[in-house]
Amino acid sequence: DAKTTQPPSMDCAEGRAANLPCNHSTISGNEYVYWYRQIHSQGPQYIIHGLKNNETNEMASLIITEDRKSSTLILPHATLRDTAVYYCIASYGKFYFGSGTKLNVKP
Amino acid sequence: GEEVAQTPKHLVRGEGQKAKLYCAPIKGHSYVFWYQQVLKNEFKFLISFQNENVFDETGMPKERFSAKCLPNSPCSLEIQATKLEDSAVYFCASSPYLVGSSYNEQFFGPGTRLTVL
Numbered sequence: 720d721a722k723t724t725q726p727p728s729m730d731c732a733e734g735r736a737a738n739l740p741c742n743h744s745t746i747s748g749n750e751y752v753y754w755y756r757q758i759h760s761q762g763p764q765y766i767i768h769g770l771k772n773n774e775t776n777e778m779a780s781l782i783i784t785e786d787r788k789s790s791t792l793i794l795p796h797a798t799l800r801d802t803a804v805y806y807c808i809a810s811y812g813k814f815y816f817g818s819g820t821k822l823n824v825k826p
Numbered sequence: 827g828e829e830v831a832q833t834p835k836h837l838v839r840g841e842g843q844k845a846k847l848y849c850a851p852i853k854g855h856s857y858v859f860w861y862q863q864v865l866k867n868e869f870k871f872l873i874s875f876q877n878e879n880v881f882d883e884t885g886m887p888k889e890r891f892s893a894k895c896l897p898n899s900p901c902s903l904e905i906q907a908t909k910l911e912d913s914a915v916y917f918c919a920s921s922p923y924l925v926g927s928s929y930n931e932q933f934f935g936p937g938t939r940l941t942v943l
Contacts, residue, residue, distance in 0.1 A: 753931065762830070762917055762934035804867055813859060813882055814919075814932060816869035 723807045728821040731801075737794040739820050741807030744788040750811045752783060754792045756803040757819070763806065766792065797824045828852060830935035832918050833900075838941045839908045847938045848900040851920030857881065858901050859919040859932060860893060869917070875901065908942045915939050 724742040731737040743752065751770050755763040767774055767781045769790075774781045780793040794801055804819040831850040839845045851858050860872040871885040875895040886893070890909075895901040905912055919932035 760915060762936050765931050768931055813871045813874055815871065818867045
């Protein structure tokens with residue numbers, strides 16, 4: 720599975736868009752990009768995933784570069800409840816979690 | 827059920843004692859995964875099952891850890907002779923598909939916190 724690299728922490732003002740980057744330069748052709756988040760010590764929560772194309776759902780948007788070596792998770796209007804550790808995973812099967820990005824949403 | 831269920835929520839064991847954790851995957855999901863979260867952010871893959879068959883056990887410590895998924899029973903993860911370093915939160919996840927499908931997200935349970943004293 721491809722290794723991912725994320726910044727350890729980011730701040731975002733409430734109501735603004737949060738853009739979380741992820742580098743997965745060694746991703747292989749059949750590996751999907753998944754984003755999960757963990758709030759406190761709860762079980763990881765699925766956010767979104769994609770292979771090549773950009774994806775959008777009710778929670779977020781996922782932008783994958785054309786070469787698939789990096790991606791960005793966009794939370795369009797961050798709220799205080801979005802404060803969590805966000806994990807980017809490049810996988811075809813079992814998940815290898817990196818250290819994630821701690822997103823702090825501030826009032 | 828519609829959620830992955832894990833029991834117990836907390837488990838405390840003395841060093842050397844046995845610990846057994848349970849996971850009920852979402853009904854209809856064929857794949858079950860076990861992960862260990864030792865430090866706040868670091869997850870380690872342990873083992874996965876396709877129905878009752880071991881699919882991938884590359885992350886399992888061979889000596890003291892074992893796992894099963896039997897028909898009509900919750901899956902289990904057992905640690906014989908626990909050690910202090912086994913203290914962690916153990917997460918179970920289930921997935922409907924694995925290979926060749928875009929719909930292979932994993933749904934995680936709430937975890938079991940194991941404390942070894």
